[in-house]
């Protein structure tokens with residue numbers, strides 16, 4: 001039996017479950033249960049916080065998982081990717097208060113930036129030769145400039161409406177993300193065979209959607 005970890009409730013959950021169902025894999029899903037078994041495929045599904053999924057898959061607690069690339073790369077586990085899934089697309093961007101003068105990244109030299117993605121941000125700033133103070137906060141990043149916590153933010157954007165409603169302007173797109181399927185690197189032969197069967201179905205679903 002192969003163990004799949006998906007997000008319990010959030011922006012990845014519905015599309016992750018839909019993909020499994022479109023693969024013809026049936027299961028009973030109760031919102032109270034954190035674990036379920038398929039009735040027609042050797043798959044067990046674990047429902048977790050998205051942030052915990054890369055670690056569980058790397059450690060082998062789960063065999064495979066579905067997670068946003070932003071979380072995966074932030075945790076330094078990009079080598080686990082098996083397949084890009086094309087949903088939950090978004091980007092990690094830098095934004096400044098809309099009245100702020102901004103012409104290039106150099107304008108953030110010595111400034112403070114609030115983010116939940118310190119590693120991705122640090123790597124980008126370093127590559128661009130800019131030094132800034134990174135304030136790591138776990139949520140509500142968009143309010144940081146208006147409460148005086150930071151000069152700029154670096155956060156996930158999809159439509160851009162959250163930035164606009166918080167008086168912010170997107171100035172740099174630093175990372176493009178989508179949902180990815182990840183796998184532990186030491187699967188048993190038996191589990192590799194189940195994963196190959198699953199991937200065969202995933203590819204058929206992807207072809208049908210084109």
Ligand code: PRT
Nearest residue numbers: 010011012049050068088089090156157158159160161162
């Ligand atoms: O509870 P748990 O830890 O599992 O969930 P979470 O709250 O950490 O994550 P969740 O469900 O918000 O997001 C899961 C994944 O969905 C992210 O890691 C991204 O890969 C992807 N994703 C896609 C997004 C968005 N779109 C998105 N818009 N994640 C977050 N947002 C947030 C963003 O942080 C910002 O606050 O939505 C706001 C911006 O949206 P727009 O449309 O106004 O630009």
Ligand code: ZN
Nearest residue numbers: 049050051052
């Ligand atoms: Zn999370």
